[in-house]
Amino acid sequence: MAKLHWTPWMALAEIGNEAGRMMEEAAAGARDCAYAWQPVADVVETEAxxxxxxxxxxxxxxxxxxxxxxxxxxxxxxxxFEKDVRGGLYQMLERSYGPFARSFALPKGVSRTEITAVLKDGLLVVCLPKMRPERLHRRIPIS
Known part of the structure; x- marks a missing residue:
């Protein structure tokens, strides 16, 4: 077996090959994906x-x-997508259109029956109330 002398150019060629393979996989995955974009999200936890x-x-x-x-x-x-340029041509189009989806793992202790969602001023706010802990001590009235 012949001795191989390693050079930095060999590493660059390998990086180029790997980058090309990753780009091909990403392009193939984009064709298979049913969603065109994902909206940005914030998740906040409060006491309630x-x-x-x-x-x-x-x-x-x-x-x-x-x-x-x-x-x-x-x-x-x-x-x-609603085209309303009235005879003009788009010079730039940065907003995303088409189907979207986001999923979030539900944490333990969420009350599924009390979840609410409100869409106002371009923001969708989904509130996931926490279950109230069961009170271990309470007085029972006698009738």
């Missing part, structure tokens, strides 16, 4: 609840669904 806030500017209430599936909170919908 978990609050998930998503930016959904331009998304109609009818185009959003909030569901509990097993141990996950699933938020999905679609932002419609």
């Amino acid at each position: 609840e978990f609050r998930v806030t998503l930016e959904l500017a331009g998304v109609a209430r009818e185009d959003v669904a909030v569901e509990i599936q097993g141990r996950e909170l699933l938020i999905q919908g679609s932002r419609r």
